[in-house]
Amino acid sequence: AEPGSSKETSNGTCPVTGKPADPAITYAYEGITYSFADEASRQKFTNDRAGSLYQKLGGKAAIDAAVELFYVKVLADKRVNYFFEDINMNKQKRKQKEFLSAALGGPIPYVGKDLRSAHESLGGLNDTHFDAIAEHLQATLTELKVDPQLIGQAMAIVGSTRDAVLNRPAKPAAAATTAVP
Numbered sequence: 493a494e495p496g497s498s499k500e501t502s503n504g505t506c507p508v509t510g511k512p513a514d515p516a517i518t519y520a521y522e523g524i525t526y527s528f529a530d531e532a533s534r535q536k537f538t539n540d541r542a543g544s545l546y547q548k549l550g551g552k553a554a555i556d557a558a559v560e561l562f563y564v565k566v567l568a569d570k571r572v573n574y575f576f577e578d579i580n581m582n583k584q585k586r587k588q589k590e591f592l593s594a595a596l597g598g599p600i601p602y603v604g605k606d607l608r609s610a611h612e613s614l615g616g617l618n619d620t621h622f623d624a625i626a627e628h629l630q631a632t633l634t635e636l637k638v639d640p641q642l643i644g645q646a647m648a649i650v651g652s653t654r655d656a657v658l659n660r661p662a663k664p665a666a667a668a669t670t671a672v673p
């Protein structure tokens with residue numbers, strides 16, 4: 493097969509409607525061939541991909557590289573690295589890639605733990621830790637020469653997870669600027 497050709501297929505369920513897919517209505521994206529219930533669903537899927545921050549950042553390869561560099565920074569930072577002492581970092585990196593990819597508009601839904609339950613047992617987690625983690629993500633994207641405007645958009649999405657990660661009640665809906673689009 494030529495480089496970039498599709499190696500995988502989605503499982504017969506339309507990713508847009510959740511209905512059975514028509515095997516004749518397909519779209520290949522990042523090596524996976526998705527099939528859809530109808531033409532409108534295919535169109536929505538392709539439009540969503542084209543407009544996504546995920547794709548603007550460079551897609552799977554870029555997100556994966558960013559998460560690798562991000563954890564190098566996190567594990568070198570005494571303010572936060574002790575939280576990861578007993579954590580399997582290969583799994584953690586995979587989960588973070590899955591979460592961030594989905595949050596930034598990637599094609600594959602996040603099926604991991606919600607962020608509140610993932611962090612609620614981490615004793616003493618507070619804003620200074622969240623700020624340090626966010627700082628490392630921002631520094632990572634800067635180091636990878638991502639357009640500052642896109643970095644701002646990515647940081648807004650990451651920032652919107654703060655209350656869940658710190659296990660605080662969600663802010664009232666008025667704070668529309670912090671909502672994940």
Ligand code: HEM
Nearest residue numbers: 572575576579587588591604605610621622625626653657
């Ligand atoms: C910036 C926002 C953050 C995001 C988007 C995020 C994302 C995630 C995700 C997706 C997981 C895996 C959940 C699963 O098991 O399925 C996770 C676990 C974890 N996170 Fe975060 N996280 C954030 C902030 C933090 C902070 C501030 C810390 C501590 C300094 C932290 C420490 C951990 C640890 C230790 C785990 C592993 C928990 C376990 O496996 O028992 N995270 N995080």
